[in-house]
Amino acid sequence: MSFKHPRNLISSAILLFSFFAGLVFPMPASATDVKITYRLKWLFNVSAAGDLYADADGIFEAHGLYVTVKAGGPERDAIKELELGYADFGVASADQVIRALSKKSPVVVIAQLFQTNPLQWVYRDTLSNIQKLQDLKKHTIGITYGGNDETIMRALLSAGGMDERDVTYFSVRYDYTPFYKGRVDLWPVYRNAQGIIIANKLKAAGETVRFFDPAKHGVQFVANSVVTSQRMIEKDPALVLRFLCALLKGWHLAMAPDNQENAIGIIQKFDTDTPLPTLIRQLASTRLLVHPAGTSIGEIDVNAWRQTEAIMLAQHLIPKPVEIEKSLELGIQQNAHQIVSKNILEKTNVYIEKESP
């Protein structure tokens, strides 16, 4: 959906009006209260900070939504659950969305949670600093065969005029021993989650690490995004907007530095295994990925989506283009952003932008 099309402009105006009308003339609880199931991409951790905040802080409820937030996992697929009717909204990675679209799944993206992909490679600073792609040459690089990191690394090598013969791939598993032992030079991690834990461990052993961020080398591969079904958008766009407003408000509050104590308290309720100092560092790292300077929380980066599609097409992960722009609901996302911004955001934005590098 784009504002260039007059029909989209009108529908956006109607959505905005219906939302504000709902605020000014609240309807009886029975008419507006809706039960919703929201399937996350992964387990409850810092990467779902805003989702958990919106739930635990009562933001969903305040919007008349009774949301069951369900943890994800490797065997969970929010898009399939949307189609099967087990979930109303979900979080999926861009490659899942594009694969689903290439198989005619009626999925639409209503927000992009991470502006920078947290999937990066950690390496010891004893390794020469990787400043350009050619610096990857001759290194042993961990990848998960079939995973996003494999796709991203292949795209990086290709962008640097190299191929897999120039590096040594190492098949990555759950345990980090090969990296700790130095058998692997670069290890793929979610920078804001495992990245912090690994950095802490190595710091305790007197070592320091750096992170190799593909986005800084021109490869933008979109990560977690909020999705729903085409049916839901057509049937109840006002509900989609209401849900997204609540969710983005949760993310804004979870990412606001001056609200850190509350955010940490909520994440701790769900992620009981991560020590408090680690959690604080994880949240700070997540903030930079979700809300880097010059972006708004939930913003859909169309160019990054296009690049993600192009990468998948080049690597034959999809047979033909899916025209991803058609499945990005920019109108709803922008409306939700405007509504939430008016409430709480100006102060937080300034703060975060000052903090961002």
Added chain:
Amino acid sequence: MLYRRLYQFFIIYLLGLAILFTIKYTLRLSEYVIPAPATVLLTVAEVYARYSKDVFDTFSVAIIGQLISIGLAIFISIFGRHASWVGSFVKVAAYNVQAYPIVALAPIIFILLGDGFLSRLLIAAMICYFPLLLSMLGIMSEPITEVEHFYAATGRLRWQLEVKIRAFENLHKLATVIAGSATLAMAGTIVAEFIAANAGIGYSIRIALYQSDLSKILIALFFIGITLSCYQGFLEWLGQQAGKLWAGNA
């Protein structure tokens, strides 16, 4: 025997596919959730050679794991058949090990042994060994009184004879247990490959899952099923032949 195993497998597999396709077309699900028959056929052509090789790889590890398990189970059950303490200890160990999810134990195994052949073999043997041992202990510790009594009364009942009598009288049970353990060995190997190996059909299934490609998974299941059916049919046939041979010699 083999023929029956095969057509039974085909019935089950095709029934499963029919249910999936019925759900797909009834609920009008996309290719992403359940692939269409044509997509599955196209994928067969694409992955047939690779998956055949992968299944053979998995199968060879499973057979070695099963053989080791059978050898160990026979050894322990023969020497533990009279000692009630050994029997109860093995049972406690077996129930405990079976209760631990292999996904929790696997990372420890992979740290110790790496993610190659040995880890796959150990996990396959672990999953297959204990149920096999429990059954064998049960068979070997149960006296065949009406036969053994005669030899015992004449003072000719040595341990080798006792084991032979009990094995012969329970040959059908033993063959069934061994054929059944093939499934466990295969499942164990696939789980190991799924978690951490770099080869085998379990590894291919994991990649297909990452790519949300159900058609590849359906094909992998077909290859696993057909291989296992053939092997189980073969084991049952072997059990029959052994029984006939033994009965002929007796």
